[in-house]
Amino acid sequence: MNRHQQGPVADVLPVLSVHNLSVTYGDDATPTIVDCTFDVFPGECVLVTGPSGSGKSTLAMALAGIIPRSIEAEVSGEMIWQSSLQQPGKIGYVFQDPDAQFCMLTVADEIAFGLENLQISREEMPAKTEASLRRVDLDVAPSDHHANFSGGMKQKLAIASALAMDCEFLILDEPTANLDPLATRQIFEQIVALRRMGRTLLIVEHKYSPLLPFVDKVLRVDADGRVTSLRPGELSRTLGRPSTNGETAVEIGKNHLAIAWGAEMGALAMPRPAGESAGEPLLAVADATLCYGDKTIWSGVSFTLHKGEFVAIVGPNGAGKSSLLEVMGGLLPVTSGEVRLWDTPVGRVREATRYQTIAYGFQNPEYQFLFERVADEMAGRVVGDDVPPKVLAQLAEFGLENHATASPYALSQGQKRRLAVGVMLRDDHDLFLFDEPTYGQDKASEETILCRLQQLQAAGKTVVTITHDMALVKRYATRVLVLAEGQLLFDGTVKDLYAREDILQRAHLLDDVRPLHVGVKEDGALVRQSAAATARPVRVERNDEMHPRDRKAAARSPLAAIHPGVKLLTLVYIAVFTLFTNSFRELAVMWVVTLVVTFGLGWCNPWLALKRLSVVLAMYVIYLWTFAANAATPPGYHYENVLWFHLSFYGLWQGLIIALRTFSTVVLAYAFVETTDGTDFVVSLSQSFHLPPKLAYGVMAGTGFLQRVNHELRTFRMARRVRGRQGWWVTRPVSYALPMLSQSIRLSERLATAMEARGFYGKPENHWNGRTYFRRIPFRLWDFLFAGLCAVVVIGVFIAVSSR
Numbered sequence: 001m002n003r004h005q006q007g008p009v010a011d012v013l014p015v016l017s018v019h020n021l022s023v024t025y026g027d028d029a030t031p032t033i034v035d036c037t038f039d040v041f042p043g044e045c046v047l048v049t050g051p052s053g054s055g056k057s058t059l060a061m062a063l064a065g066i067i068p069r070s071i072e073a074e075v076s077g078e079m080i081w082q083s084s085l086q087q088p089g090k091i092g093y094v095f096q097d098p099d100a101q102f103c104m105l106t107v108a109d110e111i112a113f114g115l116e117n118l119q120i121s122r123e124e125m126p127a128k129t130e131a132s133l134r135r136v137d138l139d140v141a142p143s144d145h146h147a148n149f150s151g152g153m154k155q156k157l158a159i160a161s162a163l164a165m166d167c168e169f170l171i172l173d174e175p176t177a178n179l180d181p182l183a184t185r186q187i188f189e190q191i192v193a194l195r196r197m198g199r200t201l202l203i204v205e206h207k208y209s210p211l212l213p214f215v216d217k218v219l220r221v222d223a224d225g226r227v228t229s230l231r232p233g234e235l236s237r238t239l240g241r242p243s244t245n246g247e248t249a250v251e252i253g254k255n256h257l258a259i260a261w262g263a264e265m266g267a268l269a270m271p272r273p274a275g276e277s278a279g280e281p282l283l284a285v286a287d288a289t290l291c292y293g294d295k296t297i298w299s300g301v302s303f304t305l306h307k308g309e310f311v312a313i314v315g316p317n318g319a320g321k322s323s324l325l326e327v328m329g330g331l332l333p334v335t336s337g338e339v340r341l342w343d344t345p346v347g348r349v350r351e352a353t354r355y356q357t358i359a360y361g362f363q364n365p366e367y368q369f370l371f372e373r374v375a376d377e378m379a380g381r382v383v384g385d386d387v388p389p390k391v392l393a394q395l396a397e398f399g400l401e402n403h404a405t406a407s408p409y410a411l412s413q414g415q416k417r418r419l420a421v422g423v424m425l426r427d428d429h430d431l432f433l434f435d436e437p438t439y440g441q442d443k444a445s446e447e448t449i450l451c452r453l454q455q456l457q458a459a460g461k462t463v464v465t466i467t468h469d470m471a472l473v474k475r476y477a478t479r480v481l482v483l484a485e486g487q488l489l490f491d492g493t494v495k496d497l498y499a500r501e502d503i504l505q506r507a508h509l510l511d512d513v514r515p516l517h518v519g520v521k522e523d524g525a526l527v528r529q530s531a532a533a534t535a536r537p538v539r540v541e542r543n544d545e546m547h548p549r550d551r552k553a554a555a556r557s558p559l560a561a562i563h564p565g566v567k568l569l570t571l572v573y574i575a576v577f578t579l580f581t582n583s584f585r586e587l588a589v590m591w592v593v594t595l596v597v598t599f600g601l602g603w604c605n606p607w608l609a610l611k612r613l614s615v616v617l618a619m620y621v622i623y624l625w626t627f628a629a630n631a632a633t634p635p636g637y638h639y640e641n642v643l644w645f646h647l648s649f650y651g652l653w654q655g656l657i658i659a660l661r662t663f664s665t666v667v668l669a670y671a672f673v674e675t676t677d678g679t680d681f682v683v684s685l686s687q688s689f690h691l692p693p694k695l696a697y698g699v700m701a702g703t704g705f706l707q708r709v710n711h712e713l714r715t716f717r718m719a720r721r722v723r724g725r726q727g728w729w730v731t732r733p734v735s736y737a738l739p740m741l742s743q744s745i746r747l748s749e750r751l752a753t754a755m756e757a758r759g760f761y762g763k764p765e766n767h768w769n770g771r772t773y774f775r776r777i778p779f780r781l782w783d784f785l786f787a788g789l790c791a792v793v794v795i796g797v798f799i800a801v802s803s804r
Helices: 056-064 107-117 122-135 151-164 181-196 209-214 232-238 321-328 351-357 374-379 389-397 413-426 443-458 470-476 494-498 501-506 549-555 564-579 584-601 606-612 614-630 649-674 678-687 693-722 732-757 781-802
Strands: 016-024 033-040 045-049 074-081 091-094 169-173 200-204 217-221 227-230 248-252 256-261 281-292 295-306 310-314 336-341 358-361 431-435 462-466 479-484 487-492 516-520 526-528 639-642 645-648
Touching: 016 056, 033 056, 033 217, 033 227, 045 056, 045 209, 045 232, 056 074, 056 091, 056 169, 056 200, 056 217, 091 151, 107 122, 107 151, 122 151, 151 169, 151 181, 181 200, 181 209, 209 232, 217 232, 227 232, 281 321, 295 321, 295 462, 295 479, 310 321, 310 443, 310 470, 321 431, 321 462, 351 358, 351 693, 358 413, 358 693, 374 389, 374 413, 389 413, 413 431, 413 443, 431 443, 443 462, 443 470, 479 494, 487 494, 487 501, 494 501, 564 584, 564 649, 564 678, 564 781, 584 649, 584 781, 606 614, 606 649, 614 649, 645 649, 678 693, 693 732
Parallel strands: 045 200, 045 217, 091 169, 169 200, 295 487, 310 462, 310 479, 358 431, 431 462
Antiparallel strands: 016 033, 016 074, 217 227, 248 256, 256 516, 281 295, 281 336, 479 487, 516 526, 639 645
8 A cells, every 4th residue: 555645554653743944054044944734643754855055054054853853943833753763773863965975984883983982792794794785786895985985876875874773763855966867877776775674764855756656745945945745746847748658657566666767858949959050169178188196097088178069068976077077177287288278278268267267166166255245255255245136136146145145155055056156157158167056956946056057158158067966967958968987988969979878877967867777675775677777886986086006015014903092192292202302412312213103014105205295394394484584693603694684503403303302203103194194083082991982083073084085185275276365375274274275174963963863872972881882993913012012112212312
């Protein structure tokens, strides 16, 4: 019996009852969610839909308890959870952003994190990990780093982590927002499989048509935050769309189900074909190859863009589409080949001229924001309290007029995207490059953006957009570039692309237009009959997100084998003794110890260490000069007055001693980072030293940004180049400091929220023995021998040298 056909049984109690719920953030004058009431029954599949920015994610996080427990907000009304859902881990949550929901670095650690909070024994964890991965059809190794996964693989891992905890109520917040058609289909299949298993589901989704036959209830959130409960059929009528338009056909059998998405995807007018009345050449890519380290992302890519084209770049997650867009924008140099703008190598075009011609929209709009208010961002300057009518009109076009004084970072993901697009369209350019401009948008907002892009094309501008929305491609694109398997598989019209079934299948573009038969085993694992649907997911490997090869060598060193806590304490007391040296003789001995530990026992690469610490060295050179030129000189020491400087050998000598003392601590810290697994370190703080887990894992939340600092800095630098705000190289460290700090805080907050969604609160958070540990970091004899030997050597040598 389908619940949405028969209705809930009278004697079945809801797992969640919501009465007059309202949610208000901070100092907002109006609540985001207003006075909503509804019930969720066991086994129901509930769809949450509504305009972008209406508060769908806020509602989902409130139902999960993340608001107000982790995210501060004023909540009124009543939410009554079934007693079983009040236990940690029984409400699973999959976030919209694939990168914002992971707590650990590897697949095994990620899944084990939730199990640890449930105090599952270590011996049971491998089997549960394997079962949850099999259930979501994710073929990866437990030791794999998820940073190298495509978006679809990350979402599957997030679902697997929730299922491993045996969650009874699973909330998915736009899980397919940025996935290719194949990955989207696979996630939808997983949702249907979970429904067949009797799981209670709540799904926030804009692309909901394929799910409607399997939905029991719809919660529509209006623009003012009011929630209306509908039946699936009522949603189609509410939106003015017939419920049988060929978009979705369903067949439910005893052992399988079939989902068919309409092959024609509606009667869409085919745009002007590429090459027909095409304008003059604008940008050419010739035999280009891009590599990250020794990994080739794509090679042999060649094409020419003309004025007046609307070009769509499509392909599977992780194919290198964003990197290709960065190459086209002159933000990333190709490894070989050439990119020419107006028949001039793009790298030789002055940046001011280049970005008067090119506008660029990043996949993450937060990188592009320069101002603290939405109105200032749209205006490109600080406008004060009286927002000019022109700016308000620009904001109104993108539905942001009521957020003029808000922070851009406080907007929803869809609103951030619309603001970034609006800022791009404010100025005149010849080439507009967009990375997923319709990501996270409802139909109305999507139409607003696409109509503006179509107007640009009609005005003779060239529009290039990365997208996974094949309906968008059919309706708007004059030309399609298909990037997959490390090469440009196709360059031509939409009509010609859909005549190439082999290309559609290889590029993961086929599964939004072909029926797919799915079988579900008793354990929830999927059985497919479609070869395309079981294509192995793409992994992405970027050099700024991977462990460098030399670090792997350092990890095999004797120093890497030391218990992280013991190693830290040992290096700290070596640093303390060094800081208390009073002569060059003592300092020289301590530096010998430092170098032996770092390079002799740590096997760190000296040249790489010099490169990575070059910025710190430069700061010490400046410090040394300042000391030599300004230090007060005692009587009897010679000095020279040069201009306004007071140069003395005494100041140089003292500055050198202080610089060498403190720089040795930097070298020891470098040795610790290079030879220590971050997860081992965090786990050891609680497991071995009984530090409360919230403090130990707080270290991970606070320092997790360091793992991405190169990537974040690179992207910030590119975003400011595009907007002409890179500044003089001397002032860049200062201008980047605030946004980098803000980004680190946001990432830390997201990590803390993701941890709580995995049951990291209450006893697991506050007591070291309130959770189990997948990794065991025991003390060993070698740890104490190392610490003792270092102590004896340092103290003995220090006494011997000091007594002379």
